[in-house]
Amino acid sequence: MRRKTEMVRSTCCVVLLLLLSVAARSASAIMDGLLPNGNFEEAPDKSQLNGTRVIGRYAIPQWEISGFVEYIGSGQMQGDMLLPVPEGAYAVRLGNEASIQQRLTLTRGMHYSVTFSAARTCAQSELLNITVTPEIGEVPIQTVYTSSGWDSYSWAFKARRSDMSLIVHNPGVTDDAACGPLIDSFAIKTLQSPPSTKDNLLKNGGFEEGPYIFPNTSWGVLVPPMDEDDYSPLSPWTIMGYTKSVKYVDAAHYAVPGGARAVELVAGMEAALVQEVCTVPGRSYRLEFSVGDAGDGCVGSMSVQAYVSHGSVKVPYESQGRGGNKRGVLEFTATDKRTRVVFVSMAYTMKPDGTLCGPVVDDASVVGVHSHRRLLL
Ligand SMILES: *[C@@H]1O[C@H](CO)[C@@H](O)[C@H](O)[C@H]1NC(C)=O
C-alpha cells in the first residue's frame, strides 16, 4: 500500500533554463488529445469475442491485451445494474490481473500526462497500476466523485525513450473474474514546464498548466496523490494524501476565479495541494490566493487553510454553489531556504447528489515583501 513520505528535495533553485532546450518537439511525436482508439469505439471483430470476453491479444484495434478483458457496450447489464459508458458506445473492463497496453511515440525527455476515465464495478477494485517503463503509478479509484460513477484521472511521466508502452493493469484479485474496473477515453498531453516569473515565486500559480481535459466532459479530471519522486500532472504542484484526489476543473464547465483552470479541493483534509519555493531565511514574503466555489452546486460553509513556514491562515468561504471567490493573504517570514506552501480544505462538503465537492483554489502567488515595497517607492 502506498504511504506518503515527507517530501524532501535538496536541490533548491537549480536553473531550469536547460529544460527549455529539450522542448523542441519531434514531428512524429504524439499530439495532445485522444490516443488512437483511445475511446475503444473501433470494435474487435465478432470472431474475436466470446460474449463480452475479448479473445485475441491484438483484437482491439491499436491495443494489446493480456488476461480477462471484456468489451462492454453501453446498455450492458451486470446482474441488475446497468453499466454506463462515459464516452461513445464502448468501454473495456479489466478482470483480475488483466492489462491493456498501447505503444506511444514520444519525444524523449519530455513530460506527459495521461487522462483516462474509470469506474469501479464490484466495489472492490480500488486501484489501477499504470506503467510507462520505468515509471509505475498507482491510481486509486476507490472514491467516486461523480454521480455517474465515472471519473477521469490523470497520471504523469517522463519519456525515457521515444518508443514506449503505456500499460494499464488491474492488480486486483477477486472471486468474481468479471469484477474489475471499467476504463475508457485515454488521452495524452505534453506538459510544458511552467515559466517562472519574477514577481511570483510559485510556478503554475494559476494552475493553467495541467492534465488534458476532454473539451466535452463536464466532470473535470482528478489528480491523485503521488509519491515524492513522481512527476505531477500539475507540476510543480503535488498532491499529498493517501487515496484521495483533488479535481482539476476548466472554465468551460465550472466557475474558475482566473484564467481557464483551477483546482477544486474535493476531499476535505485528506488531500493537500503542495509546492515548495526557494526563500531567503529571515526575509518577509506575502502569499496571496483565491478561494471560491466552482459553481457546481456545492453549497455550504467552506474554508481553505494555507500553511507557510510557521504561519497559517484560514479563509472561510460561504458557498451558494453558483460561483464567486475572494482573496486570502498571509504574510510570513521565511525560516528556511525552502518554504513549503500547502493548501487544504478544512471541511467535507457534499452536493445534493451525494458526491464530494469543496472549495476552489486559484491564482496563488508568493512575493518578497521588501522588493515589492522598493518597487512602490
Ligand atoms: C466461450 O466461453 C464459454 C464459457 O466460458 C466456453 O465454454 C466456450 O468454450 C467459449 N467459446 C470459445 C469459442 O472460446
Ligand SMILES: *[C@@H]1O[C@H](CO)[C@@H](O)[C@H](O)[C@H]1NC(C)=O
Ligand atoms: C466528445 O466529442 C467527441 C467528438 O467531438 C464525441 O465523439 C464524443 O462522443 C463526445 N463525448 C462526450 C462525453 O460527449
Ligand SMILES: *[C@@H]1O[C@H](CO)[C@@H](O)[C@H](O)[C@H]1NC(C)=O
Ligand atoms: C502494482 O500492482 C502490483 C501487483 O499487485 C503490486 O504489487 C504493486 O505494489 C502495485 N504498484 C506498483 C507501484 O507497482
